[in-house]
Amino acid sequence: MLTTLHEGWAIFEPFLKTYGALAIFVMIYLESMGSPVPGETGVIAASLLAAKGELSIFTLYPAVLFGAILGDSTGYLVGRLGGNMLLRRFGPKIGLTNERLDAVEARFTSGGLWIVFIARFVPLLRQLNGLVAGSLAMPFHLFLMAQAAGALVWTSVYCLGPYFFVELFQHIK
Template sequence: MLSTLHEGWAIFEPYLKHYGAIAIFVMIYLESMGSPVPGETGVIAASLLAAKGELSIVSVYVAVLAGAILGDSTGYVIGRLGGNALLRRFGPRIGLTAERLDAVEDRFARGGLWIVFIARFIPLMRQINGLLAGSLAMPWHRFLMAQSAGALVWTSLYTLGPYFFTELFHHLR
């Protein structure tokens, strides 16, 4: 974990210094939409730069929150437009049989709000959260409520935690 943070710091620091909150917005948007981007490492790097006075913590916070909500929403729309057909057609190739997909749909129907909320905190689930919810036709208003709440809590922890507890991250400099 620490080596990942250190490597992430080295990769993201120049981009964050040059492009500021826009860089972290794009990173979180792409990750939340479904791309394999190491968002939480970027958020921590941006928060540490804000703690050093090189970025505004307010702009970092807003960029992360907006990127998370808009990225998840974009993933939802993509999933809603064709995700279920793709899952049914290609899912068996990755072990997602029709029976398993039906079970996932049933689980989503019963506990979708909590699944979407908690998925924000689990790597890989964070990336496919919107795609899956859209593919499984979770009602938009329920998805938006759950993913916005999850994004708010996740953003607060990953942005404000490193910002206020910078001394725990001194070894990254």
């Protein structure tokens, strides 16, 4: 993980210093929508810059939170508009066979709220969360409630954690 954080710092620092909270908003939005973007690493890098006074935590936190909520909601919309067809067509290329998709659908039926909440903390699930929930026609109000709660907790951990405990990350510079 240290290598990933160090590499992430080197990649993200120039973008974050130049574009600030807008850069992290776009990054988290794209990741939450379904793109393979390393959001956690970007948020940690941005939080460390905020702790050094180079970004404002007061603009960073809402950028991360709203990027996550809007990205998940966009993924959900894409899923509702054609996600099931896309997942069944292209899913096998990433290991999501029809059998696995059927199993996911069964799990969503019984525990969708918790799956959506917890998926925010699991790489790959975080990216596919909205797409899958939308393609499985989870009611939007339930999805929004669960994913917003997950995004709030995730943002607090990954944005405020490094900000307040910056001394644990000093060796990354």
